[in-house]
Amino acid sequence: MHSWIAREESPVIAAPSAVPFWSAEEIEASLRETIAHLHAGGVLAYPTETVYGFGGAVDHDSVESLVRLKSRPPAKPFLLLVSGSDMIERFGLHITPSAARLAARHWPGPLTLVLPGGERRVPRRLRGPEGGVAVRWTPHDGLTRLIRAYGEPITSTSANRPGVPPAMSAAEIVAQWGDAIVRGKLRVLDGGRIPPSEPSTVVDCTGRVPRVIRPGAIPATLLRESAPDLVGDV
Template sequence: MTTSINLSTPWSRQRLQQTLAADGVIAYPTEAVWGLGCNPWSEFAVDTILALKQRPVEKGLILVASSVDQVQFLLRHLPEEIQARATAHWPGPVTCVVPDVKRQVPDWVRGDHDTIAVRVSAHPLVRQLCDLAGMPLVSTSCNPAGREPARTPWQVQRYFPAGIDLMVSGSLGTSRKPSTIIDIASGRRLR
């Protein structure tokens, strides 16, 4: 059974940081569903998530951040107009697909794309996770491919009785569906 923590104590916050630093995978509540997350610069951790979900690496994954500052490394290379379009949606339940012009995000997160999907969350727990990690995290729905995303800790455990290193307890946000996805360069809605 996966260890479950809340982030109310220094010990639990340290345990989260250690898990992410050791290429671990976490499960946590997001705005609408439970998510799986990890350090995006850990190929091992990302491969673990892809294997759990039975998701091909080519599709790419989303990065979630606590603030625009955490994704500024991507935005600063874009025209001001595109930066402004992206930041107008944040924080909130909108994922923006932005060009990764300097290829700063690893291929195992970006997939077969020259872009990366990024969301600056308004969910307090998600923001706390990213702040404690000191970086954006991979964020993908907690479910095997083709199944409904988990909405309860029980569903997380049922889908993944093994493979998740740490479950962070908390409440889902008020959204009933996953984030909207927008291609920020074209303005086209993808989901």
């Protein structure tokens, strides 16, 4: 008589993968599940005009999920990506006169403006040491379409581990965060490899005069055409 020993088979786990996010058709096809992922508090990886970013919804739990995934120090805030000035106003942020002139000339584009206000709507983790909230209207077509369909800003930080350069392709993110993807904590949108470029210029608009706090893609000489009193980045 044969004796049979029952064995518990190991579950087959699919390899982590990214969601195509290149053509207009792919972008549209991805929206429903991507927005559901944001509503569920998940973290999103997406292409921008400069590097791949991590982000999510603008609420306490979603921001904390992003902090854990990124292993972000408390003193380093995230920024907000928007697709229109109406989103800034809904969050109670104040567009100062100098910020309005800079935005009118350079948005959508690689310019991040640090704005005052938003005390009732913006989580503390998004507020920088100067007290403001960093905002950018991204010129990336696919990301702009997603933000408009979602109807709210999303948070943003570079997609990388501490000490590692920001990811320039979805494949780099899949290789480093495969476990988070498999567990459904991270959804990766694959918009192709991003060519090397300078980061966005960051201008603090919370003080008496606008001040460059990070040089980047737009030089200060060009910004001064809209804001002559701009200081910094000689």
